[in-house]
Amino acid sequence: MKRNPYAHRPLSTSSQGIRQGIRWKLIFLTVILVLAVSKAGILLSSASWDAFQASGLALLKLIPRGDHGPATNENQSAEADGTLVPETGTAALTPADGPKLNDSPDLLERIIQVGQGDTIMGLLLQAGLVQAEAHAAVSALSQVYDPRDLRPGDELVLTFRAGGDKNGESFFEELKMQVDVDRKILVQRGDNKEFTALEEQWELQRVSSVAQGRIESSLYEAAVQSGLPKPVLLQMIRAYSFDVDFQRDIHPGDTFEVLFERQVDLEGRPVREGPVLYANLQTRGRSLKIYRYTALDGKTDFFNEKGQSVRKALMLTPIDGARISSGFGMRRHPILGFSRMHKGLDFAAPTGTPIMAAGDGVVVEAGRKGNFGITVVLRHPNEYRTLYAHMSRIARGVTPGVRVKQGQVIGYVGSTGMSTGPHLHYEVLYRGKHVNPASVVSPPGRTLAGKDLEQFKKLALELKGQYAALADKKLTQVQDGDQSVRLN
Numbered sequence: 439m440k441r442n443p444y445a446h447r448p449l450s451t452s453s454q455g456i457r458q459g460i461r462w463k464l465i466f467l468t469v470i471l472v473l474a475v476s477k478a479g480i481l482l483s484s485a486s487w488d489a490f491q492a493s494g495l496a497l498l499k500l501i502p503r504g505d506h507g508p509a510t511n512e513n514q515s516a517e518a519d520g521t522l523v524p525e526t527g528t529a530a531l532t533p534a535d536g537p538k539l540n541d542s543p544d545l546l547e548r549i550i551q552v553g554q555g556d557t558i559m560g561l562l563l564q565a566g567l568v569q570a571e572a573h574a575a576v577s578a579l580s581q582v583y584d585p586r587d588l589r590p591g592d593e594l595v596l597t598f599r600a601g602g603d604k605n606g607e608s609f610f611e612e613l614k615m616q617v618d619v620d621r622k623i624l625v626q627r628g629d630n631k632e633f634t635a636l637e638e639q640w641e642l643q644r645v646s647s648v649a650q651g652r653i654e655s656s657l658y659e660a661a662v663q664s665g666l667p668k669p670v671l672l673q674m675i676r677a678y679s680f681d682v683d684f685q686r687d688i689h690p691g692d693t694f695e696v697l698f699e700r701q702v703d704l705e706g707r708p709v710r711e712g713p714v715l716y717a718n719l720q721t722r723g724r725s726l727k728i729y730r731y732t733a734l735d736g737k738t739d740f741f742n743e744k745g746q747s748v749r750k751a752l753m754l755t756p757i758d759g760a761r762i763s764s765g766f767g768m769r770r771h772p773i774l775g776f777s778r779m780h781k782g783l784d785f786a787a788p789t790g791t792p793i794m795a796a797g798d799g800v801v802v803e804a805g806r807k808g809n810f811g812i813t814v815v816l817r818h819p820n821e822y823r824t825l826y827a828h829m830s831r832i833a834r835g836v837t838p839g840v841r842v843k844q845g846q847v848i849g850y851v852g853s854t855g856m857s858t859g860p861h862l863h864y865e866v867l868y869r870g871k872h873v874n875p876a877s878v879v880s881p882p883g884r885t886l887a888g889k890d891l892e893q894f895k896k897l898a899l900e901l902k903g904q905y906a907a908l909a910d911k912k913l914t915q916v917q918d919g920d921q922s923v924r925l926n
């Protein structure tokens with residue numbers, strides 16, 4: 439199956455890859471039918487429309503989906519008529535929020551927007567449910583959804599039976615909520631008057647995309663310019679943080695290329711970014727390629743060309759590398775490397791940038807420490823220690839004796855103690871002696887072998903090929919004329 443990574447809209451529903459497309463098609467057809475009918479001036483049946491008006495619940499929203507075959511034009515012209523309320527800007531909406539045209543004209547839908555401080559219980563009561571009923575509905579809901587996850591902007595779709603007694607049992611029928619881009623929950627009244635909760639999850643279409651750039655002033659800027667989404671950049675940086683000193687190893691003219699996956703909704707809008715599938719960071723003649731591979735035991739990790747996991751006992755850059763102020767642009771604030779005098783590495787980053795534990799370990803110190811200012815010291819296996827100085831503050835829960843995981847945020851960049859500007863001063867000690875963090879050689883977390891290695895090599899070739907094909911296509915499309923970025 440060939441995927442088109444540039445299909446932002448419209449997506450072809452004929453693609454076999456859109457599995458959920460088939461499932462939703464029926465609903466679309468229904469929507470399209472209504473649009474066609476409304477165009478002809480017959481907006482629902484007058485009987486049910488009256489019921490809506492009378493009930494004061496006439497909040498039925500028709501949400502045109504503009505990407506489904508021949509109905510597209512129909513939709514647009516219908517919008518132009520002003521007969522519809524088009525829903526725009528909310529990427530999370532799916533057909534589930536569209537009009538559910540029940541066979542029975544007695545059923546009315548009301549869409550409630552969640553505001554600041556709202557609770558599901560409160561909203562149900564406001565909507566006219568009696569306490570016991572609202573309580574029963576919420577407790578059924580709790581089996582599939584934590585009501586505390588409710589956020590302003592979420593939508594509840596309530597279904598009522600028209601003409602029901604507001605104090606009676608039969609008034610409220612159903613609660614629907616889309617709780618994620620690919621997940622919907624439903625609380626329904628059963629025949630036995632009890633509420634049951636259901637959840638529905640569907641697969642989003644995955645498309646591959648590429649980005650490539652040349653670093654002029656900072657990696658972050660280059661990444662943004664290349665259209666690399668932030669979550670993808672972060673993941674890439676994390677994977678490289680074991681091998682790359684993002685303060686000193688990045689230079690003007692360095693290049694990167696990334697093949698990543700994104701999940702798109704039915705309108706082709708990206709709703710989830712990542713993961714990185716392949717990346718290549720080229721710094722001064724060093725080419726670091728990483729590949730995402732799921733081993734036969736089901737574990738997924740990034741591996742280098744040799745099939746070695748990029749994961750190491752300690753990170754070389756224990757901070758979000760994207761936020762590091764590039765050393766080459768800075769005159770005022772020299773960023774020192776490791777020397778016997780300096781004993782550590784400095785990373786210049788804005789105050790508040792999260793600092794991560796370089797490896798799994800235990801907190802030995804957390805507090806003020808003379809010229810170091812606010813400092814955390816961690817103890818790691820095999821007689822290593824790491825020190826993080828000049829923090830603006832220590833993360834909550836990081837106190838002596840506490841265990842921390844590699845990558846866990848332990849504090850935030852600041853300029854406390856003897857410091858000329860916000861930066862992290864990072865030291866690694868081995869058996870009590872300062873060592874250059876870049877020289878700490880720790881065995882890779884895992885080296886692929888046998889059948890795994892065989893499969894990995896095949897995948898690596900495939901990913902590189904995929905990258906090259908997509909990058910080629912993008913270059914032709916963009917026609918930016920920048921030939922300096924060489925494509926493999």
Ligand SMILES: [Zn+2]
Nearest residue numbers: 782783784863
């Ligand atoms: Zn320093």
